[in-house]
Amino acid sequence: MQLEEKLLNGDKRGCAKLISMVENNDKEAIDIIKKLYNHTGNAHIIGITGPPGGGKSTLTDRLAKALRKEDKKIGIIAIDPTSPFSGGSILGDRIRMNDLSLDKEVFIRSMGTRGYLGGLSKATQGAVKLLDIFGCDYIFIETVGVGQSEVDIVKTADTVIMVMVPGLGDDIQAIKAGVMEIGDIFAINKSDLMGASKTATEIKMMLDMSDNMERRPPVLQVTAIKNEGIDKLVDEIKNQMNYLEESNELYERRKNNAKTEIIKLVEEDIINLILKKNESIGMLDDIAHEVAIKVLDPYTAKDRVFNSIKEL
Numbered sequence: 001m002q003l004e005e006k007l008l009n010g011d012k013r014g015c016a017k018l019i020s021m022v023e024n025n026d027k028e029a030i031d032i033i034k035k036l037y038n039h040t041g042n043a044h045i046i047g048i049t050g051p052p053g054g055g056k057s058t059l060t061d062r063l064a065k066a067l068r069k070e071d072k073k074i075g076i077i078a079i080d081p082t083s084p085f086s087g088g089s090i091l092g093d094r095i096r097m098n099d100l101s102l103d104k105e106v107f108i109r110s111m112g113t114r115g116y117l118g119g120l121s122k123a124t125q126g127a128v129k130l131l132d133i134f135g136c137d138y139i140f141i142e143t144v145g146v147g148q149s150e151v152d153i154v155k156t157a158d159t160v161i162m163v164m165v166p167g168l169g170d171d172i173q174a175i176k177a178g179v180m181e182i183g184d185i186f187a188i189n190k191s192d193l194m195g196a197s198k199t200a201t202e203i204k205m206m207l208d209m210s211d212n213m214e215r216r217p218p219v220l221q222v223t224a225i226k227n228e229g230i231d232k233l234v235d236e237i238k239n240q241m242n243y244l245e246e247s248n249e250l251y252e253r254r255k256n257n258a259k260t261e262i263i264k265l266v267e268e269d270i271i272n273l274i275l276k277k278n279e280s281i282g283m284l285d286d287i288a289h290e291v292a293i294k295v296l297d298p299y300t301a302k303d304r305v306f307n308s309i310k311e312l
């Protein structure tokens with residue numbers, strides 16, 4: 001069977017192979033996505049982010065299991081080398097995740113944070129498209145909520161769940177800057193620990209202060225390890241999707257994301273073109289030398305490099 005047939009037939013190994021190929025910027029895999037792009041758009045893409053150790057993986061596992069009861073097909077992309085999804089965490093976690101990965105209708109992929117030709121964001125977006133074609137109803141992308149690249153990745157989701165834990169205190173202030181506003185749903189996990197309702201109140205207060213929101217994100221308390229509050233969270237995920245569809249916000253978000261993605265891809269091509277051209281004529285080395293010894297300024301150097309592609 002051809003790889004594309006395998007993908008369309010829900011063959012997990014075929015899907016895994018294609019994701020590996022996309023991670024390596026393989027042209028054949030990209031051609032398959034091009035050809036099957038009209039099969040995408042059915043999955044609800046959910047970003048799960050928050051501090052390390054907050055229980056994102058545990059929560060993703062529980063959400064996946066809850067949705068499996070409704071016979072939904074699930075994709076999980078965990079961007080975290082220490083994720084239990086990759087077997088990188090404690091034994092208990094590993095066993096727990098294994099029973100999920102044995103499910104034919106659950107596809108789990110763990111990605112590190114480096115080593116992808118074309119970058120992590122591109123690899124992730126390629127994998128999401130493949131899982132969408134593969135027929136997933138829900139695709140979860142788990143990322144640690146630190147660093148711009150993680151934020152950029154999670155922004156490409158339709159819905160973002162911010163996982164918080166009790167007693168973050170000052171950390172909330174730190175997270176607030178730039179990251180809080182991407183949350184569509186706030187889940188205070190580890191609500192079995194002290195201070196959960198206080199944290200929930202703090203987050204609600206903060207959300208009340210921000211005025212540039214079309215929809216006030218719900219704030220829920222959950223306890224992933226005890227499977228508490230998960231059904232409610234699933235309901236909120238569905239509410240969010242209904243809102244996105246009814247308000248046309250889904251289209252707006254997807255259009256915005258498409259714009260960002262296209263620009264990134266063009267950018268990559270232009271840079272590759274310039275580097276290739278300049279490498280072949282040894283220009284980059286020469287002018288870098290000139291800039292280093294202060295014979296040339298970097299701005300003029302940039303003009304020269306840039307002009308060189310006009311001659312292509």
Ligand SMILES: Nc1nc2c(ncn2[C@@H]2O[C@H](COP(=O)(O)OP(=O)(O)O)[C@@H](O)[C@H]2O)c(=O)[nH]1
Pocket residue numbers: 051052053054055056057058059084089093189190191192193222223224225226
């Ligand atoms: N007390 C408590 N611990 C939890 C809960 N959910 C997860 N944990 C634990 O928190 C630790 C980190 O969980 P993990 O899902 O790997 O967090 P991640 O780094 O955010 O993905 C693990 O030891 C989990 O068992 C919870 O609801 N309550």
Ligand SMILES: [Mg+2]
Pocket residue numbers: 056057058080082083084142
């Ligand atoms: Mg994790």
